[in-house]
Structure formats: structure tokens, C-alpha cells
Amino acid sequence: xxxxxxxxxxxxxxxxxxxxxxxxxxxxxxxxxxxxxxxxxxxxxxxxxxxxxxxxxxxxxxxxxxxxxxxxxxxxxxxxxxxxxxxxxxxxxxxxxxxxxxxxxxxxxxxxxxxxxxxxxxxxxxxxxxxxxxxxxxxxxxxxxxxxxxxxxxxxx
Amino acid sequence: xxxxxxxxxxxxxxxxxxxxxxxxxxxxxxxxxxxxxxxxxxxxxxxxxxxxxxxxxxxxxxxxxxxxxxxxxxxxxxxxxxxxxxxxxxxxxxxxxxxxxxxxxxxxxxxxxxxxxxxxxxxxxxxxxxxxxxxxxxxxxxxxxxxxxxxxxxxxxxxxxxxxxxxxxxxxxxxxxxxxxxxxxxxxxxxxxxxxxxxxxxxxxxxxxxxxxxxxxxxxxxxxxxxxxxxxxxxxxxxxxxxxxxxxxxxxxxxxxxxxxxxxxxxxxxxxxxxxxxxxxxxxxxxx
Numbered sequence: 243x244x245x246x247x248x249x250x251x252x253x254x255x256x257x258x259x260x261x262x263x264x265x266x267x268x269x270x271x272x273x274x275x276x277x278x279x280x281x282x283x284x285x286x287x288x289x290x291x292x293x294x295x296x297x298x299x300x301x302x303x304x305x306x307x308x309x310x311x312x313x314x315x316x317x318x319x320x321x322x323x324x325x326x327x328x329x330x331x332x333x334x335x336x337x338x339x340x341x342x343x344x345x346x347x348x349x350x351x352x353x354x355x356x357x358x359x360x361x362x363x364x365x366x367x368x369x370x371x372x373x374x375x376x377x378x379x380x381x382x383x384x385x386x387x388x389x390x391x392x393x394x395x396x397x398x399x
Numbered sequence: 400x401x402x403x404x405x406x407x408x409x410x411x412x413x414x415x416x417x418x419x420x421x422x423x424x425x426x427x428x429x430x431x432x433x434x435x436x437x438x439x440x441x442x443x444x445x446x447x448x449x450x451x452x453x454x455x456x457x458x459x460x461x462x463x464x465x466x467x468x469x470x471x472x473x474x475x476x477x478x479x480x481x482x483x484x485x486x487x488x489x490x491x492x493x494x495x496x497x498x499x500x501x502x503x504x505x506x507x508x509x510x511x512x513x514x515x516x517x518x519x520x521x522x523x524x525x526x527x528x529x530x531x532x533x534x535x536x537x538x539x540x541x542x543x544x545x546x547x548x549x550x551x552x553x554x555x556x557x558x559x560x561x562x563x564x565x566x567x568x569x570x571x572x573x574x575x576x577x578x579x580x581x582x583x584x585x586x587x588x589x590x591x592x593x594x595x596x597x598x599x600x601x602x603x604x605x606x607x608x609x610x611x612x613x614x615x616x617x618x619x620x621x622x623x624x625x626x627x628x629x630x631x632x633x634x635x636x637x638x639x640x641x642x643x644x645x646x647x648x649x650x651x652x653x654x655x656x657x658x659x660x661x662x663x664x665x666x667x668x669x670x671x672x673x674x675x676x677x678x679x680x681x682x683x684x685x686x687x
Contacts, residue, residue, distance in 0.1 A: 244407070260404070261405065261406075261407035261450075262401065262402040262403070262404055262405060262407075262440075264401065264402070264441075267401075283400060283401075283441050284437075284438035284441050284442060285434060285437065285438050285505070288502070288504065291504050294507070294508075297478065297504075297507040298503060298504040298507055299504050299507050299508050300434075300504050300505070300508075302437075302441070303433055303434060303437035303438055303441070303508075304433060304437065304508070305402075305407075305433075305437075305452075307407060307409070308409075308433075308452065308454060350504075351503060351504055354503060354504070354507070355503060358482070369589060370503055372502060372588070372589045372590050373501075373502030373503050373504050373505070373590065
């Protein structure tokens with residue numbers, strides 16, 4: 243067993259697990275943060291995408307022990323003062339989700355895309371979110387949401 | 400699924416990592432970015448006795464210019480390469496190839512050393528290493544050795560790294576200023592491994608070609624340098640007839656296998672089509 247100390251959404255946590263425990267399972271089972279979803283478990287579907295030290299990464303193909311000392315961000319950390327994050331607001335406004343299973347991964351991936359490319363073209367948005375599979379929306383609503391959120395995030399709100 | 404049990408080592412120095420690896424006599428795996436190895440563990444297709452995780456070896460992440468080469472620490476992330484000004488200036492082909500590697504959240508973790516050591520024949524970085532005649536440095540118990548791209552790749556997922564050796568550095572010769580380059584690939588979905596990819600580089604003087612480089616991904620068990628196709632361009636120049644002849648030659652030089660994704664004939668066909676596309680775009684980019 244190994245001890246894992248890390249911060250999630252700014253809050254310090256500590257847990258003990260086997261070295262083989264996947265980070266996504268640690269987040270969900272040990273920390274009780276079930277907003278991050280488990281889909282394919284082999285790094286294809288992107289539902290488990292989290293922020294790892296400020297960059298989007300797939301938590302189903304990382305070990306919990308690798309996150310010792312790290313700062314993670316998950317979908318639970320996006321709301322502020324009871325208000326949706328502007329990107330979440332845009333997803334709601336533009337029908338960027340239906341069943342919601344991929345949404346945590348979509349949001350985190352889109353946030354890293356917009357962090358590194360604040361005003362992406364539609365092609366770049368599609369390339370960015372191609373990292374996450376959505377089986378409901380046909381993606382158009384998601385593209386619209388990311389496009390709408392971009393200037394709001396860029397203006398620093 | 401979940402990974403099988405393994406012993407876990409997370410050394411902070413390269414010497415510790417080499418020592419840890421050496422203790423398992425080939426039963427341990429090196430964990431770099433984990434974007435290929437972790438899925439293999441989750442599926443239990445790999446069942447190593449131990450993992451030696453390089454992610455805490457800080458000395459393995461760097462981009463450095465030296466002796467006309469750009470040298471990458473093996474743990475340099477693909478996302479770092481994507482945004483590196485040194486790479487943009489001296490290795491634009493590598494920058495272009497990086498955009499084809501997986502997806503954004505794969506590239507934040509995936510490393511240049513891991514991609515090359517994993518030696519997936521469809522991967523972009525091995526093709527770039529072959530096209531640019533790069534080399535890698537491996538560290539084992541007996542010290543460092545330098546391995547040329549042409550000697551590194553043995554067959555599918557197999558390099559000539561010894562079980563106790565760790566790939567520590569990737570060295571790529573700086574591309575000449577004004578060089579033309581392109582990486583073209585075909586995959587069913589963006590971000591998938593290529594069914595076939597072609598990395599191209601041309602140095603032109605007017606319609607003459609003083610150097611051509613062509614290497615494949617996905618057209619055989621290892622990246623293939625298409626030397627006889629390069630020679631056509633170096634002899635006949637960069638006109639349409641020479642490009643067509645080089646593309647035809649490319650289809651003769653590859654010996655792809657069939658798999659669930661594509662037949663051998665289709666891959667051979669793609670090698671020609673993509674060679675033409677890559678050369679046409681590379682020539683358009685080239686100055687001189």
C-alpha cells in the first residue's frame with residue numbers, strides 16, 4: 243500500500259491504496275468525487291479527463307500513486323459561489339450535452355484547449371474536443387458552446 | 400479492466416532507475432507517459448513484475464541545442480514539443496507531426512522517449528526519427544550508447560534496447576533553414592494511429608532537389624526509409640513527373656501487413672498517395 247497526498251480543486255486530501263489503483267478510481271472511490279466519469283478504461287473515450295497540475299489528462303491511464311503531490315482539477319471545482327462556470331453556462335445555453343456522461347471530460351478538455359488557444363477556429367475546436375467521445379449530441383452543440391465561451395473566458399471573467 | 404499487481408518504483412534519478420530496472424532481469428517495464436503502457440496494463444496484455452516510473456526523474460525533461468542537433472530528454476512531453484520555439488525553428492517537421500499524436504490530453508502526458516521506445520509502427524515520432532536520421536541515447540548498467548534510427552527499430556513494438564536499458568535522450572539533426580517538409584497521414588478518425596503516414600523533407604535549389612527524405616508510418620513492422628524514391632527526386636528534380644515516379648516507387652518499397660484496419664494492398668496504395676501529397680506540400684513550403 244502507498245500513501246497518496248494531493249490537492250483536488252484546492253482542497254488537500256490523503257488516502258492509501260495499492261500502487262495499481264487507477265487515478266480515476268481513487269478520485270471516485272477514495273475521495274468520493276464522482277463527477278469524473280469512468281468510460282472505456284483505456285484512454286480512448288475521454289470521460290475521465292481531469293486537470294493534472296493544470297493540464298488536461300486522462301485519469302483512467304494514470305496511477306493514483308503518480309498523483310502524490312499533484313494538484314488536480316475536476317468538474318466539481320468549476321462552479322464558483324453557487325454559479326456555473328461560464329463554460330458550463332455555455333454548454334447549458336447551447337445544448338452541449340444530453341445524457342451528460344462525457345460532459346466532465348468535455349469541459350476539462352475544452353478548458354485546456356481555451357487556455358492554450360483562447361480564440362480557436364471551429365476546426366481547432368473540433369480537433370480539440372475530438373479527444374472526447376459523445377454519443378448524444380453529434381458534437382455541434384458542444385462546438386457552439388465552446389465557441390461561445392471562448393471570448394468570455396478570454397476576457398477573464 | 401484494472402491493472403494486475405506489480406511492484407512500483409518511482410526513482411528520482413536516472414541511476415536509481417537503471418539500478419531498479421536491472422534488478423528484474425527483463426520482467427520490469429519502464430513507465431514514461433503511460434499513454435500506451437497503461438492501456439496494456441488495464442487490459443492485462445502486459446503483466447510486468449514491476450514498473451519503473453520515470454515521471455519523477457526531473458533530469459530527463461529538457462530541450463537543448465547542441466552540435467547541430469536538438470536533443471530531447473526522453474521524458475519531454477509531446478505538449479511541450481508542440482509549443483517549443485526551438486522545435487518550431489529547427490524541427491518544423493516534428494512540430495507538425497506532434498499535432499497528429501493522439502489528442503490534446505494524450506500529449507500532455509505522452510513523451511518523445513516513450514513514443515519512440517514503444518515503437519508502434521503506426522506512430523508519428525518513429526517515422527520522424529527515421530526521416531531525419533536521428534539517434535537515441537540508451538543508458539544501461541554499462542553506461543551510455545548511441546543508437547541510430549536505422550538500427551533501433553527491429554519489428555512491431557520491438558527495439559534493440561536491452562531489457563536493462565532506458566532510452567534517455569532523442570537527438571534530431573536541426574533541419575536546414577528554408578527546408579520543405581510535410582507529414583501526411585490517413586486514419587479513420589483524427590487522433591487515431593495512422594493506417595499509413597508519410598514524413599517528407601526536401602531541400603530545393605530552384606527545381607533541383609539537393610536532399611530528399613521520405614519515411615513511412617504504418618506501412619510495415621518498422622518505419623521505412625524510402626531511399627530509392629528519394630533518389631528519384633535528387634536525380635530528376637521536383638517536377639510533377641518526378642513526384643509521380645517517387646510515389647510509384649514508394650508503393651514498391653513498402654511491404655505492409657494486413658490487419659483489422661486495412662489490407663496490405665490498401666496500405667501500399669496509401670503509401671503512394673500520401674507520398675505524393677506530402678511531397679507536393681513539402682515542395683510548396685520549401686524556399687530556395
